[in-house]
Amino acid sequence: MDSTLHSSTLAATTDQAPQPVSRAERTQTIDIIRGFALLGILMMNIPGFGQPWTRWALIFGAPGSTDYYTAMAVETAFSGTMRTLFSMLFGAGMLLFLAKKEDLASGQSVVDYYYRRLLWLVLFGVINGYVLLWTGDILYFYGLCGLLLYPFRKMKATHLVIATVICVVLPFARGIQSNLEFRAKRTAYLEAVKVEQQQKKLTDEQKKAKEAWLEQIKWTKHDPKKEAEIIKGMQSGYGAVFAKLMPRNVNIESRGMYYDFWDMLGMMFLGMALFKIGFFSNKLSASLYWMTLSLGYSIGLLLGNIQFMDQAAMFHDPGAYVDTHFFSVFALYDLRRGATAIGHASLLLLVYRSGVVPWLMKALANVGQMAFTNYLMQSIICTLFFNGYGLGYYGKLAFHQLYYVVAVVWVFQIIFSVIWLQFFRFGPFEWLWRSLTYWKLQPMRLRTEPVAAEPQVTLS
Amino acid sequence: MENTLSLADQSGTKPAAVPPAILQPVARTERVQTIDIIRGVALLGILMMNIPYFGLPHTHDRTLFNLPAESTDYKTYMVVSILFEGTMRALFSMLFGAGILLFTAKKGLPDSQYTVADFYFRRMMWLIVFGLFNAYILLWPGDILFNYGIAGILLFAFRKLKPSSLFIAAFLCVAILFGKEIWKTMEQKDHRQGYLKAVQLEKQKKKLTDEQKKEKEAWLAVEKQTKPDKKEDAEIIKNRQSNYGAIFLALQGVNIKRESTKLYQFLFWDAIAMMFFGMALFKLGFFTNQLPTRTYAITLLAGYGLGIPLAYLAFRDQVAWYSNPGQVIDTQSFSFQALYQVRRCLEAVGHASLLLLVYRSGVVPWLMKALGNVGQMAFTNYLMQSIICTIFFFGYGFGYFGKLAYHQLYYVVAAVWAFQLVFSVVWLRYFRFGPFEWLWRSLTYWKPQPMRLQATESDVAAVAP
Numbered sequence: 001m002d003s004t005l006h007s008s009t010l011a012a013t014t015d016q017a018p019q020p021v022s023r024a025e026r027t028q029t030i031d032i033i034r035g036f037a038l039l040g041i042l043m044m045n046i047p048g049f050g051q052p053w054t055r056w057a058l059i060f061g062a063p064g065s066t067d068y069y070t071a072m073a074v075e076t077a078f079s080g081t082m083r084t085l086f087s088m089l090f091g092a093g094m095l096l097f098l099a100k101k102e103d104l105a106s107g108q109s110v111v112d113y114y115y116r117r118l119l120w121l122v123l124f125g126v127i128n129g130y131v132l133l134w135t136g137d138i139l140y141f142y143g144l145c146g147l148l149l150y151p152f153r154k155m156k157a158t159h160l161v162i163a164t165v166i167c168v169v170l171p172f173a174r175g176i177q178s179n180l181e182f183r184a185k186r187t188a189y190l191e192a193v194k195v196e197q198q199q200k201k202l203t204d205e206q207k208k209a210k211e212a213w214l215e216q217i218k219w220t221k222h223d224p225k226k227e228a229e230i231i232k233g234m235q236s237g238y239g240a241v242f243a244k245l246m247p248r249n250v251n252i253e254s255r256g257m258y259y260d261f262w263d264m265l266g267m268m269f270l271g272m273a274l275f276k277i278g279f280f281s282n283k284l285s286a287s288l289y290w291m292t293l294s295l296g297y298s299i300g301l302l303l304g305n306i307q308f309m310d311q312a313a314m315f316h317d318p319g320a321y322v323d324t325h326f327f328s329v330f331a332l333y334d335l336r337r338g339a340t341a342i343g344h345a346s347l348l349l350l351v352y353r354s355g356v357v358p359w360l361m362k363a364l365a366n367v368g369q370m371a372f373t374n375y376l377m378q379s380i381i382c383t384l385f386f387n388g389y390g391l392g393y394y395g396k397l398a399f400h401q402l403y404y405v406v407a408v409v410w411v412f413q414i415i416f417s418v419i420w421l422q423f424f425r426f427g428p429f430e431w432l433w434r435s436l437t438y439w440k441l442q443p444m445r446l447r448t449e450p451v452a453a454e455p456q457v458t459l460s
Numbered sequence: 461m462e463n464t465l466s467l468a469d470q471s472g473t474k475p476a477a478v479p480p481a482i483l484q485p486v487a488r489t490e491r492v493q494t495i496d497i498i499r500g501v502a503l504l505g506i507l508m509m510n511i512p513y514f515g516l517p518h519t520h521d522r523t524l525f526n527l528p529a530e531s532t533d534y535k536t537y538m539v540v541s542i543l544f545e546g547t548m549r550a551l552f553s554m555l556f557g558a559g560i561l562l563f564t565a566k567k568g569l570p571d572s573q574y575t576v577a578d579f580y581f582r583r584m585m586w587l588i589v590f591g592l593f594n595a596y597i598l599l600w601p602g603d604i605l606f607n608y609g610i611a612g613i614l615l616f617a618f619r620k621l622k623p624s625s626l627f628i629a630a631f632l633c634v635a636i637l638f639g640k641e642i643w644k645t646m647e648q649k650d651h652r653q654g655y656l657k658a659v660q661l662e663k664q665k666k667k668l669t670d671e672q673k674k675e676k677e678a679w680l681a682v683e684k685q686t687k688p689d690k691k692e693d694a695e696i697i698k699n700r701q702s703n704y705g706a707i708f709l710a711l712q713g714v715n716i717k718r719e720s721t722k723l724y725q726f727l728f729w730d731a732i733a734m735m736f737f738g739m740a741l742f743k744l745g746f747f748t749n750q751l752p753t754r755t756y757a758i759t760l761l762a763g764y765g766l767g768i769p770l771a772y773l774a775f776r777d778q779v780a781w782y783s784n785p786g787q788v789i790d791t792q793s794f795s796f797q798a799l800y801q802v803r804r805c806l807e808a809v810g811h812a813s814l815l816l817l818v819y820r821s822g823v824v825p826w827l828m829k830a831l832g833n834v835g836q837m838a839f840t841n842y843l844m845q846s847i848i849c850t851i852f853f854f855g856y857g858f859g860y861f862g863k864l865a866y867h868q869l870y871y872v873v874a875a876v877w878a879f880q881l882v883f884s885v886v887w888l889r890y891f892r893f894g895p896f897e898w899l900w901r902s903l904t905y906w907k908p909q910p911m912r913l914q915a916t917e918s919d920v921a922a923v924a925p
Contacts, residue, residue, distance in 0.1 A: 111577040115617035147613050151581040154573070254724030258716065 028365050029282040029352055030089060030096075033345050035368030035417075037085035039410050040344075042378050043078055046402045048136045049382035051395055052230035057222040059399050060315035067399040075311065076304035080337035081344060083138065087264045088271025088341065090142055092280050094149050095272055111150065117437040118146040124376070124433070129249045133241055133387065134379040138264075140253055145264045152269065160273035167266030168334045175331045182216065186322045189213035217318040231395035235388035263334075270338065282349055289353075293346035300340030303332055366417040373427030374413050381409055422446070493832045494749040494819055498812050499555050500835030500884075504877050505548035505811075507845050508540055511869045513602050514849035515861060517696035523688040524866060525782035536867040541778075542771040546804035547811055549604065553731050554738025554808065556608055557615065558747055561739055564619050577616070583904045584612040590843070590900065592719075599707055599854070600846040601714045604731070607723060611731045618736070626740035633733035634801040637726070641798040645789075648682055652789045655679035686782045697862035701855040733801060734808075741809075749816055756813045756820075763810030770796060770803040833884040840894030841880050848876055889913070 047055070059067045097117070100110045125140025152163065188209035192202055202210070233244045271280075278284055279292075306329045314321045352361050367374055384390035385405065397405070420427060425446050426434065434442045512520060527534040563583070566576050591606025618629065654675025658668055668676070699710045718727070738747075745751055746759075773796040781788045781795070788795075796803075819828050834841055851857035852872065864872070887894060892913050893901065901909045 109575070109577075111575065112617060112620075119614065119617055148581075148585065151578050151585065154578075250721075250724065255716075255720045257724075258720035 027281075028361075029349060030092060030280050031365040031368035032352060032361055033085060033280060033348055033368065034089050034371050035364035035366065036344065036348055037082045037089065038367055038371045038374050039364075039413065040078060040082035041086065041375070042382075042406050042409060043074055043403070044080070044082055045136050045378065046382070046406050047399070049134070050386045050393065050397060050402050050405065051399065052227050052234075053219075054223050054227040054230065055399060057220055057315055060312050061222065063312065070400040070403060072308050075308045076301060077340065079304070079307075080333065081300075081341040083263075084267045084337045084341035085345060086138070087142075087267035088274060088345075089280065090146065090264075091149065091268035091271030092275035094146060094268070095153060095275055098150070098153050113437055114150065115147065116439075117433070118143045120433055120436045121146070124372075124429075126253070128376060128379055129253065130242075130246070132376070132379040133238075133245055133383050135245055135248050135252060137252075137379075139375070141257060141261065141264055144257060145261055145268060148265065149268060149272070152272070155272075157273040157276040160269045160276070164266050164270040164273065167262045167269060168338075171260075171262050171334065172331055175333070179328055179331065183322060185209070185213045185216055186319065189319075220315045220318050227395070234386070234394040235392055238387075238389040241387055241389065266334065267338065267341075274342075280345070282352065286350065286353060289346045289350050292342050293350060296339045296341070296343030296346060300336050300338075300343055303329060303336035304340060307333075307336060363414045363418055366421050367414055369421060370417045370427030370430060372433060373429040374417065376429050377413065377416075378409065381412075492748075493828075494816060495555060495558060495747050496832040496835035497819060497828055498551060498747060498815055498835065499838050500831035500833070501811065501815060502548045502551035502555065503834055503838045503841050504831075504880065505544060506552060506842070507849075507873050507876060508544055508870070509546075509548055510602050510845065511849070511873050512866065514600075515853045515864055515869050515872070516866065517693045517700075517862065519689055519692055519696070520866070522686060522782060523693075525686075525779050526688055533866040536870065538775060541775050542768065543807070545771070546800065547808040549730075550734045550804045550808035551812060552604070553608075553734035554741060554812075555747065556612070556731075557735035557738030558742035560612060560615055560735070561619055561742055564616070579904055580616060581613065582906075583900070584609045586900055586903045587612065590839075590896075594843060594846055595715045595719065596708075596712070598843070598846040599704075599711055599850050601711050601718055603718075603846075604727075605842070606719055607727050607731050610723070611728060611735060615732060615735055615739075619739070621739075623740040623743045626736045626743070630733050630736035630740065633729050633736065634805075637729050637733070637801055638798060640725070641800070645795065645798070648679075649789055651675060651679040651682055652786065683785050686785050693862075700853065700861040701859055704854075704856045707854055707856070730801070734805065737805060747812065749819065753817065753820060756817050759809050760813035760817065763806045763808070763813060767803050767806030767810055770799055771807060774800065774803060830881045830885050833888050834880055836888060837884045837894030837897060839900060840896040841884065843896050844880065844883075845876065848879075 047053075059065075059071050062068050094114075098110055098114055120143075121139055122143035125137050125143055128134050128137040128139055152160065155163070188206075189212070192206040192210040195202055195206060234241060236244075274280060310321070310325065310329050313325075348364075351357065382405075386392070386394040388394065417427070423446055424431070424444055426442075426444070431442055431444050524533060524537045527537075529535075560580075564576055564580055586609075587605050588609035591603050591609055594600050594603040594605055618626070621629070654672065655678075658672045658676040661668060661672065700707060741747060777788075777792070777795045777797055780792075781797075818824065849872075853859070853861040855861070860872075884894070890913055891898070891911055893909075893911070898909055898911050
């Protein structure tokens with residue numbers, strides 16, 4: 001990496017940092033958080049890999065069961081937060097990349113490489129979606145959102161926070177709007193029911209209103225027919241699964257992108273702001289990290305728990321839920337996940353500082369250094385494990401059992417990353433991505449400089 | 461404009477790309493003028509394509525294709541479809557590609573803290589915002605600015621490619637669209653087969669399975685898309701004749717679909733194919749009047765000679781499709797409509813060549829000047845078309861929506877043309893840029909730009925985007 005992190009563009013560097021941290025160390029904290037997020041994201045993705053969405057009604061509908069408690073733990077403490085950390089670090093990584101000096105020898109500026117890198121990322125995302133058949137892919141979205149970040153790189157941290165707020169407020173407003181529409185449907189439904197109770201005939205409009213509400217809440221009831229259909233589809237050969245998932249991929253990459261890019265962009269801005277004040281690079285004082293830890297967790301986990309209980313109530317009886325909850329906590333989704341994510345990051349940084357589990361930190365950093373490879377590897381492993389053209393475990397495991405799979409993948413990825421980086425500079429997909437970006441085969445074997453341990457090495 | 465347009469300045473361009481036989485060296489202003497002239501024609505021409513969607517229900521093409529061949533509406537539709545459909549958008553996209561190269565070639569920006577790339581991406585993001593404004597606020601769902609802004613962001617990384625590589629990129633985009641078209645036809649054939657089988661079973665009094673019912677309905681849905689639907693037309697007209705809020709709500713879904721799904725599946729590729737092509741042509745000196753007259757004569761003949769017949773065949777195939785889709789799909793294995801991109805690209809090159817030859821011949825300098833002015837204010841004029849037409853046609857304005865016959869819409873076009881020509885010429889006597897150009901620049905540089913025309917010649921040249 002050519003950049004020092006002391007670049008003058010990094011506003012408001014705190015000087016109370018207890019000890020000056022060497023460059024390698026700073027990068028390491030980012031890698032540790034990234035590694036944590038990478039492993040954590042599988043917790044959120046595994047239901048998408050391994051079970052039909054119809055299962056949620058069963059899981060939420062069985063309070064007291066192992067599945068229910070598993071869902072409670074996962075939803076309360078982790079839902080959305082790993083994606084948030086990923087987005088934040090993506091924003092930070094973009095600043096790291098762009099802080100490189102211009103490569104005058106080749107006549108190409110860093111902005112060229114930046115955009116090429118992102119366009120390749122978009123392509124990797126398309127492959128992850130359409131070829132590896134993982135419809136939960138985020139690379140495509142990150143690539144496209146990243147294209148928008150460049151002109152914001154020199155903004156002050158405060159302005160970036162404002163940009164974050166704007167990105168959060170817009171979906172918040174839309175959430176309120178759809179909540180109002182949802183309520184309107186409920187009201188119309190109740191009116192129609194009342195008319196029916198008076199033995200009167202419904203008008204066409206009233207009939208429609210009644211059906212609209214019933215259609216709206218259909219997902220809260222377990223639908224065994226639909227479930228069997230989904231399982232059958234995913235248990236088939238590659239061609240059939242591909243054809244089945246094709247419309248979903250198209251929808252996610254077009255409509256999903258149009259609606260949800262705020263989700264990522266907002267957290268990228270926040271990550272850029274946090275990076276600029278030295279949060280991720282371990283530059284703040286321990287007391288500050290303690291504060292962000294307690295504040296993040298107390299807001300985030302509290303909201304997370306309320307959200308889980310509300311979800312359960314929603315599954316239990318959507319009508320009663322709407323009638324009794326005027327304000328839905330789901331509207332605070334972004335606040336919750338942002339707060340919890342900052343809590344996670346603070347915790348990791350404090351553990352790192354305390355030096356209690358250096359071997360674990362080292363292993364997480366290795367996982368994070370190969371995050372791109374590990375992310376794609378999760379798609380490869382899980383689709384082959386679950387889909388019909390592989391081992392065909394789709395729909396066969398109980399919800400909590402899916403987390404045994406997660407544990408096995410974690411162990412594998414940690415060991416794999418540690419061993420791989422003993423011999424090579426980058427993960428295999430990192431190597432491919434770099435080689436494509438610079439349009440030249442990159443050195444792969446670890447032989448010479450110790451510099452190679454850093455993820456952002458400049459290439460000559 | 462800070463940059464010179466000389467090709468040597470396009471870093472990364474190999475000397476081989478410079479045309480060997482430049483007839484006469486063209487002055488800087490002259491070169492920009494040819495781009496402005498072509499852009500002006502494209503700007504005016506695009507209204508020909510957009511007017512039916514401003515003034516009539518979008519379902520109206522089904523009615524037009526099914527009209528008797530001797531009616532004025534049919535004849536007008538045939539001429540517009542064969543000579544112009546898609547070609548003005550193609551020229552616009554090509555010149556947008558050229559504009560990317562012009563803008564990023566700029567040097568020595570006033571504020572050295574930022575690079576050209578900074579201003580380039582800001583510019584594109586503001587364009588996206590203008591596009592949203594055009595679609596959601598001015599209520600023009602046919603907006604292209606949103607699409608162009610996104611395409612511009614993606615094309616930055618390709619600006620240094622050689623013309624030959626750019627041609628390959630354009631070709632790949634066209635190939636993707638061609639493949640999709642073929643795929644769609646095959647799907648329709650499948651639906652048709654399923655339908656025929658289902659009908660046969662029904663004749664034998666057998667019960668259809670759920671799947672067979674679905675197949676049958678799928679084909680019937682395709683067929684329905686070709687038949688005029690008076691009821692649907694009436695509903696759309698009623699909505700557009702109502703107030704702003706009702707039209708806003710009705711068009712919201714259309715806008716969302718166009719800016720997400722349609723963009724992903726078609727509009728994006730449609731735009732960048734021609735942008736790549738335009739970048740390549742610009743690098744060869746085509747738009748800047750740097751090629752010999754003979755070359756332009758060849759491109760004129762080749763463009764029109766191949767493009768117009770292809771357009772005619774495609775139109776004929778469409779007429780057949782709209783009158784009897786079942787028969788077409790049973791008997792025809794290939795529709796010339798699949799060559800849409802090739803056809804419109806050829807015709808667009810023909811149009812551009814014609815303009816450049818007229819410009820060279822010097823026969824109508826006043827017209828060329830006026831078109832150059834329209835092109836210089838293309839952004840303003842484009843948004844102005846949305847403003848004029850929505851106010852003229854929608855219920856919250858004069859409410860002419862659905863009231864004019866198809867051919868009468870072209871009287872409106874002629875009136876708007878005359879107005880925009882006069883407006884542009886007069887405006888640019890007093891100001892450096894069109895009003896929306898000024899706004900766009902001011903937002904991009906985040907500083908109000910000088911507007912009044914007073915200063916030196918070289919500053920004036922800064923107008924070209």
